[in-house]
Amino acid sequence: xxxxxxxxxxxxxxxxxxxxxxxxxxxxxxxxxxxxxxxxxxxxxxxxxxxxxxxxxxxxxxxxxxxxxxxxxxxxxxxxxxxxxxxxxxxxxxxxxxxxxxxxxxxxxxxxxxxxxxxxxxxxxxxxxxxxxxxxxxxxxxxxxxxxxxxxxxxxxxxxxxxxxxxxxxxxxxxxxxxxxxxxxxxxxxxxxxxxxxxxxxxxxxxxxxxxxxxxxxxxxxxxxxxxxxxxxxxxxxxxxxxxxxxxxxxxxxxxxxxxxxxxxxxxxxxxxxxxxxxxxxxxxxxxxxxxxxxxxxxxxxxxxxxxxxxxxxxxxxxxxxxxxxxxxxxxxxxxxxxxxxxxxxxxxxxx
Amino acid sequence: xxxxxxxxxxxxxxxxxxxxxxxxxxxxxxxxxxxxxxxxxxxxxxxxxxxxxxxxxxxxxxxxxxxxxxxxxxxxxxxxxxxxxxxxxxxxxxxxxxxxxxxxxxxxxxxxxxxxxxxxxxxxxxxxxxxxxxxxxxxxxxxxxxxxxxxxxxxxxxxxxxxxxxxxxxxxxxxxxxxxxxxxxxxxxxxxxxxxxxxxxxxxxxxxxxxxxxxxxxxxxxxxxxxxxxxxxxxxxxxxxxxxxxxxxxxxxxxxxxxxxxxxxxxxxxxxxxxxxxxxxxxxxxxxxxxxxxxxxxxxxxxxxxxxxxxxxxxxxxxxxxxxxxxxxxxxxxxxxxxxxxxxxxxxxxxx
Ligand SMILES: O=P(O)(O)O[C@H]1O[C@H](CO)[C@@H](O)[C@H](O)[C@H]1O
Ligand SMILES: O=P(O)(O)O[C@H]1O[C@H](CO)[C@@H](O)[C@H](O)[C@H]1O
Numbered sequence: 001x002x003x004x005x006x007x008x009x010x011x012x013x014x015x016x017x018x019x020x021x022x023x024x025x026x027x028x029x030x031x032x033x034x035x036x037x038x039x040x041x042x043x044x045x046x047x048x049x050x051x052x053x054x055x056x057x058x059x060x061x062x063x064x065x066x067x068x069x070x071x072x073x074x075x076x077x078x079x080x081x082x083x084x085x086x087x088x089x090x091x092x093x094x095x096x097x098x099x100x101x102x103x104x105x106x107x108x109x110x111x112x113x114x115x116x117x118x119x120x121x122x123x124x125x126x127x128x129x130x131x132x133x134x135x136x137x138x139x140x141x142x143x144x145x146x147x148x149x150x151x152x153x154x155x156x157x158x159x160x161x162x163x164x165x166x167x168x169x170x171x172x173x174x175x176x177x178x179x180x181x182x183x184x185x186x187x188x189x190x191x192x193x194x195x196x197x198x199x200x201x202x203x204x205x206x207x208x209x210x211x212x213x214x215x216x217x218x219x220x221x222x223x224x225x226x227x228x229x230x231x232x233x234x235x236x237x238x239x240x241x242x243x244x245x246x247x248x249x250x251x252x253x254x255x256x257x258x259x260x261x262x263x264x265x266x267x268x269x270x271x272x273x274x275x276x277x278x279x280x281x282x283x284x285x286x287x288x289x290x291x292x293x294x295x296x297x298x299x300x301x302x303x304x305x306x307x308x309x310x311x312x313x314x315x316x317x318x319x320x321x322x323x324x325x326x327x328x329x330x331x332x333x334x335x336x337x338x339x340x341x342x343x344x345x346x347x348x349x350x351x352x
Numbered sequence: 353x354x355x356x357x358x359x360x361x362x363x364x365x366x367x368x369x370x371x372x373x374x375x376x377x378x379x380x381x382x383x384x385x386x387x388x389x390x391x392x393x394x395x396x397x398x399x400x401x402x403x404x405x406x407x408x409x410x411x412x413x414x415x416x417x418x419x420x421x422x423x424x425x426x427x428x429x430x431x432x433x434x435x436x437x438x439x440x441x442x443x444x445x446x447x448x449x450x451x452x453x454x455x456x457x458x459x460x461x462x463x464x465x466x467x468x469x470x471x472x473x474x475x476x477x478x479x480x481x482x483x484x485x486x487x488x489x490x491x492x493x494x495x496x497x498x499x500x501x502x503x504x505x506x507x508x509x510x511x512x513x514x515x516x517x518x519x520x521x522x523x524x525x526x527x528x529x530x531x532x533x534x535x536x537x538x539x540x541x542x543x544x545x546x547x548x549x550x551x552x553x554x555x556x557x558x559x560x561x562x563x564x565x566x567x568x569x570x571x572x573x574x575x576x577x578x579x580x581x582x583x584x585x586x587x588x589x590x591x592x593x594x595x596x597x598x599x600x601x602x603x604x605x606x607x608x609x610x611x612x613x614x615x616x617x618x619x620x621x622x623x624x625x626x627x628x629x630x631x632x633x634x635x636x637x638x639x640x641x642x643x644x645x646x647x648x649x650x651x652x653x654x655x656x657x658x659x660x661x662x663x664x665x666x667x668x669x670x671x672x673x674x675x676x677x678x679x680x681x682x683x684x685x686x687x688x689x690x691x692x693x694x695x696x697x698x699x700x701x702x703x704x
Contacts, residue, residue, distance in 0.1 A: 001439055002438070002439050003439060004439040004440060004441050004442060005439075006441065006451075009438045009439055009441075010433065010434055010435060010438065010454045010455075011440070011441045011451050011452065011453065011454050012451060012452040012453070012454045012526065013450065013451050013452075014450035014451070014452070016447060016448055016450075020529040021452070021526075021528070021529060023433060023434070023454055023524075023528075024454075025432075025433035025434065025454075027431075028431055028432075028433050030431065031430070031431030033513060034513045034514060035508055035511060035512060035513030035514075036508035036509060036511065036513075078383070079379075079380055079382065079383030080377075080380075081362065081375060081377040081380050081672070081679055082362055082375070082377065083362060086354070086361050086362065087353055087354050087355060087356040087357075087361055088356060088363070089356050089358065089361075089363045090356060094556070095368060095541070095545070096368055096549070096552065096553050096556060096578070097556070097578055098365065098366035098368075099358075099363050099364060099365050099366070100363065100364040100365075100366070100373070101363065101364070102362045102363050102364045102375055102376075102377075103362075147676065149672060149675055149676045151671040151672060151675050151676075152671070153668070153670050153671040156387055156388035157388065158668065158670045158671070159387060159388065159668025159670040159671070160387060161385060161386045161387030161388075162386060162387075168671065168672070170672050170676065172375075172676075174364065174373075176373070176375075176676035176677035177372040177373060177676070177677045177678075178674075178675055178676050178677065179676065189447070193447070197448070200448065201448050204446070204448060204449070226448070226449055278670045278671045278674050278675065280671065280674075280675040280676075282675070302675065304674050316505075316510065316511025318505050318510045318511040318630045319503040319504070319505040319510070319511070319520065319630045319632065320433070320501055320503060320520070320522050322530075322630050322632075322656050323501055323503050323530055323630065323632040323634070323654065324499065324501045324503075324522065324524075324528035324529070324530050324531065324632075325528035325529045325530065326529075327433055
């Protein structure tokens with residue numbers, strides 16, 4: 001019988017963080033595409049748009065005027081999904097009609113006064129302001145909130161409704177689904193094997209070096225997880241066991257600036273566009289968890305880019321994916337090989 | 353303190369089938385939208401396109417010629433994600449690098465010879481052929497496969513790569529994530545409360561009639577589930593306790609044709625376009641499960657439409673949704689009120 005070849009034969013891979021499986025169908029990438037083609041992202045964003053509510057000195061729809069900010073600028077989302085106050089739903093004893101309180105804060109962080117500067121195009125010193133802001137938001141919002149989700153939606157195809165580079169912080173008094181599952185899986189792993197899942201995982205990936213590791217620095221490793229779902233999904237891990245973003249040391253933060261710039265440059269270079277994605281940080285929960293043993297957690301950043309074939313053809317997670325199981329059209333190793341081959345100089349700065 | 357009002361105040365709702373929560377932020381719908389606007393679906397699809405590989409008598413990319421079919425036409429997907437044969441991945445005893453065999457079949461069902469006839473525009477007698485084909489595919493593929501997923505991706509925005517109305521059947525030797533979770537939650541519910549979850553749920557919804565029920569027929573009920581995630585997500589349930597699509601009686605099938613036509617007409621009428629969605633059927637697993645007690649299952653169809661505000665502005669499940677929790681911008685009841693107000697005559701057939 002033919003020998004198994006991961007880049008040829010369909011198989012399942014287990015995601016130990018989510019406790020579920022992804023269908024890997026590497027041969028599927030060969031099918032012709034006659035479906036939807038996205039608009040190419042507008043490359044020429046003006047540095048300052050007097051009508052953009054995220055730019056310095058402009059007036060937002062609610063009448064507030066932005067300061068003449070010089071690096072990051074943080075404000076409360078004018079249309080928050082979660083709010084600190086407000087009445088709670090009544091208790092129900094019917095298991096099929098259960099509502100629960102949802103409180104929290106939604107904040108917006110503009111990265112830089114210039115609308116045309118995405119993270120990979122920013123100077124490392126400016127990226128540093130972003131990382132410091134993430135830390136201070138984590139600390140402040142984490143005092144009363146159980147979960148502080150820092151995330152960036154980049155690109156219109158990822159639902160980003162404003163081209164000015166920014167990220168968001170949604171903090172909540174409850175532990176949302178994803179971190180709640182990861183809290184369980186990481187706790188069970190540590191109980192069973194004695195060390196944190198992602199610490200063990202990183203050690204093993206570093207031994208298998210040429211398979212899925214993309215970039216290594218003194219304090220960070222960027223890789224395609226074995227169980228990646230999105231075509232070019234990646235994970236960024238600190239080498240040290242770190243529970244939360246706010247625990248990063250001076251050296252780790254400095255190194256992170258360069259790492260972020262490098263990895264996002266590689267992403268932009270893949271299709272020579274401002275690469276769309278949702279990214280975010282997952283670390284140990286906060287609030288009352290700050291007092292509890294969370295040593296099963298390891299801090300990590302996740303990057304979920306939607307594109308598959310080109311700058312304009314994305315992977316649709318629909319139909320089978322929504323109803324049955326996530327499915328990918330190439331292996332994690334094939335994605336790693338393509339990403340690893342790309343230059344670390346941004347295509348906009350390359351002399352051609 | 354202010355009284356809780358579900359259409360004003362953020363809250364969580366529990367999805368007992370998935371055992372997770374959705375964040376409901378009804379006030380969010382008020383925010384202005386400056387983000388991506390989808391292309392309006394092409395309304396004028398030619399009845400027969402000599403270049404479309406799904407039309408009767410045409411040649412597919414692999415050289416096979418389609419028959420001059422008169423109602424449904426079924427064939428093996430030319431680029432299947434799952435295949436019946438092929439080597440299996442080697443066993444690994446590392447919990448972080450687990451692969452498993454994935455076998456199965458992928459089939460395509462064209463609904464009708466005409467490319468311009470979507471389900472709501474078809475005659476009920478023609479819809480009947482589709483339902484009969486679903487049943488026969490479930491029976492044939494369910495003999496060796498554990499799960500047979502019947503699903504339709506409609507519209508380019510849902511990754512549908514061919515405008516000729518069709519659905520797909522992906523059958524697998526494994527139980528995918530979604531049905532695997534639902535198997536557990538429904539089993540636990542029946543053990544605890546003595547009756548199938550969705551049978552109990554439907555009874556309760558019928559008592560609360562005007563809240564989320566949309567349409568009732570002799571054998572079927574169409575409703576917005578209390579825990580709906582997508583803005584206009586709905587569920588279709590038989591009145592009787594039915595395990596699988598193949599168990600539907602003659603009367604239930606006849607009635608289902610009209611119900612499908614009505615509900616899909618209402619969807620099309622919402623924004624007066626061919627309404628995009630992913631839909632699919634979930635019932636008890638097959639293969640070896642055919643011999644086991646699956647009485648905790650209740651057959652249901654799920655409709656997941658992506659649109660939120662208009663024919664061209666969809667709900668993006670990104671960022672927070674991918675990293676933390678699904679979130680919706682209006683309540684299930686608000687969606688139900690809007691859908692209930694729509695006529696059952698298709699906008700293309702209305703005299704204006
Ligand atoms: O098979 P199709 O229609 O070409 O492909 C579509 O449906 C599949 C199953 O839901 C998805 O995996 C694809 O991403 C989507 O584009
Ligand atoms: O807050 P924004 O950028 O307007 O909105 C975007 O991000 C949110 C959080 O991921 C999503 O819920 C929205 O669907 C998306 O369009």
